[in-house]
Amino acid sequence: MTPVQPEALPPQALTPQGLAMPTDWRDFFALTKPGVMRLVIFTAVCGMLAAPGSIHPVLGFTAILCIAVGAGGAAALNQWWEADIDAVMKRTARRPLPGGRMERESARDFGFALSGGSVMVMGIAIGWLAAGILAFSIFYYSWIYTVWLKPRTPQNIVIGGGAGAFPPLIGWIAVTGDITLMPVLLFLIIFMWTPPHFWALALFVQIDYSKAGIPMMPVVAGEKSTRWQILAYAAALLPLSMTPWFIGATGWIYGLAAFVLGSVFLWLSIKVGLRTSLSGDGMKPEKRLFAYSIFYLFILFAMLVVDRYATIFGWQA
Amino acid sequence: MTETPPIRPLTPEETAEIRARQNGRNRMMGLALGFLAILFFAITIVKITVPEMHN
Numbered sequence: 001m002t003p004v005q006p007e008a009l010p011p012q013a014l015t016p017q018g019l020a021m022p023t024d025w026r027d028f029f030a031l032t033k034p035g036v037m038r039l040v041i042f043t044a045v046c047g048m049l050a051a052p053g054s055i056h057p058v059l060g061f062t063a064i065l066c067i068a069v070g071a072g073g074a075a076a077l078n079q080w081w082e083a084d085i086d087a088v089m090k091r092t093a094r095r096p097l098p099g100g101r102m103e104r105e106s107a108r109d110f111g112f113a114l115s116g117g118s119v120m121v122m123g124i125a126i127g128w129l130a131a132g133i134l135a136f137s138i139f140y141y142s143w144i145y146t147v148w149l150k151p152r153t154p155q156n157i158v159i160g161g162g163a164g165a166f167p168p169l170i171g172w173i174a175v176t177g178d179i180t181l182m183p184v185l186l187f188l189i190i191f192m193w194t195p196p197h198f199w200a201l202a203l204f205v206q207i208d209y210s211k212a213g214i215p216m217m218p219v220v221a222g223e224k225s226t227r228w229q230i231l232a233y234a235a236a237l238l239p240l241s242m243t244p245w246f247i248g249a250t251g252w253i254y255g256l257a258a259f260v261l262g263s264v265f266l267w268l269s270i271k272v273g274l275r276t277s278l279s280g281d282g283m284k285p286e287k288r289l290f291a292y293s294i295f296y297l298f299i300l301f302a303m304l305v306v307d308r309y310a311t312i313f314g315w316q317a
Numbered sequence: 318m319t320e321t322p323p324i325r326p327l328t329p330e331e332t333a334e335i336r337a338r339q340n341g342r343n344r345m346m347g348l349a350l351g352f353l354a355i356l357f358f359a360i361t362i363v364k365i366t367v368p369e370m371h372n
Binding site: 021022023024025026056058059062065124125 | 334335338339341342345356359360363364367
């Protein structure tokens with residue numbers, strides 16, 4: 001698939017003397033994708049709180065800050081690289097770079113500074129294993145996903161989903177200092193959750209992706225195939241999310257929550273998977289699945305923490 | 318040869334807008350640096366007083 005050649009970005013606003021207007025600090029903040037960062041911070045905190053062991057509050061705060069800043073740096077590098085593509089998509093056209101409110105180099109430098117700084121502080125304050133995985137997660141999102149996979153393959157979001165799966169893994173490792181099966185399971189849960197979450201969104205904004213020449217699954221493989229794949233991933237996610245309970249790493253509180261939440265996720269995915277959209281039908285099942293998927297992940301990880309503290313306080317075996 | 322547009326002085330509104338953006342950035346940079354100084358101090362104290370992590 002040949003990417004559409006986007007139009008040139010609008011120039012940054014200039015003063016009558018031809019000098020670039022200073023970029024507002026809010027635009028730098030917007031580069032970090034604060035909306036995405038909420039989920040990153042939340043899953044990282046949950047990974048940290050659910051891990052066996054404890055961490056000094058100052059160091060715990062530092063680890064979460066580094067994960068959040070690292071994610072912000074990766075997001076800035078993503079927007080620096082994709083500024084041309086963002087300019088032709090309605091959903092992203094008002095971002096600081098396509099909106100002409102910032103120089104491209106500023107976004108690049110900001111992204112590198114946040115990424116490098118977060119990895120260094122994580123290494124010095126917490127440990128170099130957590131720092132190494134944080135560095136790899138930034139590289140994974142800003143290069144493997146953004147530069148390499150996204151423009152080349154409709155499986156971009158499957159493999160790229162790994163980028164968003166790192167925060168709980170890093171949060172866990174910040175406490176324990178090593179990698180065990182449980183943080184890998186948390187990684188895999190988010191990894192398997194990402195395709196149905198993102199493809200539900202892609203189904204109702206697919207016109208945008210086709211305009212930008214991004215080979216998203218609905219654009220390349222068609223709606224029917226995408227719907228089946230959403231269903232397949234949701235079906236695989238249900239037993240996977242219950243695995244921590246099966247192996248005895250969590251109690252029944254988490255197990256029950258994973259079962260109920262996963263069953264609803266699967267039910268909504270069945271509704272999306274087995275239907276054919278009609279023009280102008282509003283794509284309500286897809287929008288409902290997308291909204292629920294965010295709720296699902298928040299509650300699932302919250303229940304992981306509740307389960308751990310219920311065990312600590314003796315409320316469950 | 319293309320004609321360059323005439324350069325005019327900045328209007329008071331434009332000057333105010335530039336100053337507001339510069340002030341906003343300076344304030345945020347100051348806050349960020351102050352926060353980092355406090356954070357690094359706290360990390361140092363914790364590292365000195367708390368036994369080695371992950372052992």
